[in-house]
């Protein structure tokens with residue numbers, strides 16, 4: 001599991017619950033995972049297929065979401081596709097049912113409409129799980145109910161032994177139950193993670209929708225864009241969306257717009273430009289919601305109070321999914337609170353109406369809060385916290401507490417005297433001495449407190465009213481479209497004791513709005529207050545030049561992404577780029593050690609980044625290798641990995657297929673050995689013979705070859721070449737290999753014959769082997785004399801005459817080539833070490849190949865054991881080789897033991 005995590009995703013440790021869920025799925029158990037947005041749920045269904053080599057089917061509600069995930073997975077080297085209405089490639093479905101993909105996404109509509117033949121074929125090919133992402137859509141009690149989700153249970157009968165995994169970021173107990181019942185989960189393993197998004201700063205500001213406010217907002221957002229950071233501005237109406245978008249564009253900020261009245265093409269285009277960082281600001285209604293898989297959104301602004309705390313959590317949760325510090329601001333205006341009636345109009349019955357109203361009231365309460373916002377949010381989702389978070393506006397604001405007992409007394413008693421039949425406005429007007437007709441008609445101008453609240457503005461009183469509601473001194477109720485504020489039992493108690501004790505203190509933390517109103521007489525947020533209330537932890541650790549380097553490297557990533565037509569985050573995350581800027585690795589080995597760097601990245605982009613880091617660091621006068629990482633291995637093969645793998649410039653991949661091309665690239669460009677290629681990125685290694693066949697295929701397709709080296713590694717000397725030539729002439733044909741092999745001594749392998757024939761096919765025989773016998777190709781070892789009489793029965797048992805050349809091979813070519821360690825040898829030797837403690841095992845020397853063979857033969861081997869095994873080499877050399885192999889992702893370390901990746 002760890003091997004797949006590092007190899008494909010570049011991470012060295014699992015986040016909470018990931019391992020547990022993956023293990024349960026591998027054990028065949030159904031799971032229900034309720035984990036916060038951005039907590040890493042996807043990996044729970046993306047790792048099992050990489051471990052089991054069977055397909056994971058993922059049902060996901062939105063095509064845009066699937067497309068983004070497929071794009072991202074492909075960049076990691078994970079075979080992935082989707083099935084849905086926008087899939088233009090008609091062969092995907094056919095390939096999918098043959099098990100061609102690791103991860104196969106599909107819409108619920110597609111999942112329930114696929115013929116049972118598809119499922120039985122896929123099951124025959126291998127299916128390791130069925131995941132239902134955003135599983136809350138199953139429940140009518142969830143906030144995104146989708147009728148097709150309800151029908152997914154029909155798959156249960158088709159996929160009897162396949163574990164089902166339901167995943168969601170928000171689910172109450174009731175929704176969880178619905179999911180479980182509807183999907184017919186069988187005693188599922190349930191995981192409920194924390195809802196806390198500790199990297200998010202939460203803040204609230206009041207606003208008005210004037211142009212001056214919008215231009216302040218634009219100014220703030222432009223700072224984020226200038227820093228290359230992405231922002232989403234959620235508006236509650238299409239009108240607001242258009243207004244804010246226009247203001248941004250007029251100020252020269254590249255911004256996208258997204259709302260339900262746009263055509264699907266325009267929406268897709270908008271979405272695409274945002275995830276590819278072509279625009280850094282997206283102004284949208286909540287229609288731009290669930291489908292956002294972009295991990296590096298740094299700021300989410302809600303321009304208007306959201307309709308519920310659930311949707312606020314979900315939408316603000318689009319921020320900082322990569323775990324880096326990010327900011328969520330909510331701007332509200334008191335008039336937003338009157339929208340409850342509008343939302344309630346969606347209700348089908350009284351119960352639903354109450355549910356909508358309760359959620360909206362909670363959102364309103366969140367706006368008016370003067371205490372820790374995170375605590376409030378978590379409490380709302382049933383998670384108790386004893387301490388304040390220190391990462392929200394109320395926690396970080398200079399504490400401004402004051403005894404407001406007199407003001408509270410005035411407001412409460414005024415509301416009580418007005419009979420609790422009004423909203424907040426009328427009693428506040430009474431306090432402020434209004435003689436409006438309604439007030440005079442009701443004789444409220446005769447009340448004792450009439451005009452006694454003139455010192456504060458109306459908005460200040462409303463803010464106090466909000467506090468008194470939040471702390472249950474006032475009660476807000478809604479009847480039809482009217483809201484009434486009355487004094488609660490707690491408020492009544494306060495009034496009675498305040499009366500008697502004359503001045504019992506009631507200390508409140510003043511809200512930001514109240515402070516603003518007292519200081520400036522208006523509640524517009526301060527100029528320059530900006531969106532960045534707290535310096536991010538990472539930013540604090542960066543020097544100015546490191547920040548510059550970070551920005552430059554973001555540009556390098558952007559350019560690369562544009563060149564290959566993908567999103568920058570799909571190449572690697574912001575945190576990885578931060579680490580590059582901080583550590584400034586000078587070699588591929590150092591780069592590979594950085595979290596977030598996976599095999600695919602190493603083979604495609606490491607060279608570009610190493611070069612840019614070196615050059616830009618030089619320009620900025622920053623030293624390289626500023627990292628706490630161990631000293632870089634000096635193994636030339638390791639250095640090579642950073643240096644060479646460039647994508648091919650010709651069209652060979654199409655002809656050759658990935659595996660053959662990769663084998664050839666690794667051999668030719670990286671100078672990997674056959675054995676190392678056999679293990680490269682494979683849980684189950686392929687045979688060395690297959691590697692050789694792949695490279696020969698590449699050569700036949702025109703790939704450049706160093707034939708001297710190839711012959712040397714296959715063991716094909718000029719003597720053997722001569723013998724093969726003779727054998728062919730004896731047999732009279734080279735169409736079948738077996739008769740040729742039978743004419744030759746046992747030590748002449750099928751690989752040698754194939755190599756000879758390929759070289760002959762290229763007309764290079766004379767050049768490579770010379771015209772005669774002995775000269776031409778340097779041989780590392782003395783060959784036994786060749787004579788036809790040595791021909792053996794080798795291969796006769798397992799190969800008929802018709803065996804095609806590409807499939808014919810010997811069992812263990814490296815062993816026959818007289819290498820230090822054969823594939824079986826290390827295990828035996830190591831066993832001896834285990835049995836006899838420090839007993840010497842001879843003087844075997846460590847080479848990359850022999851160490852690799854040893855690690856491959858053991859299920860975890862420590863440095864000590866490897867060092868003991870290779871008595872002929874110094875411990876440091878052994879360590880160096882191990883580190884080299886580790887940084888190339890050929891092996892990895894787990895609990896101090898080396899294992900094959």
Ligand SMILES: Nc1ncnc2c1ncn2[C@@H]1O[C@H](COP(=O)(O)OP(=O)(O)OP(=O)(O)O)[C@@H](O)[C@H]1O
Pocket residue numbers: 011012013014015018035036037038039040041042043168169295321322323573
């Ligand atoms: N073990 C890990 N170590 C470091 N980063 C990780 C790990 N697992 C996942 N991540 C990263 O965390 C981010 C969020 O992961 P993911 O998209 O799976 O979240 P999610 O829980 O599915 O969120 P959502 O509910 O929004 O869909 C991604 O950038 C992912 O690469």
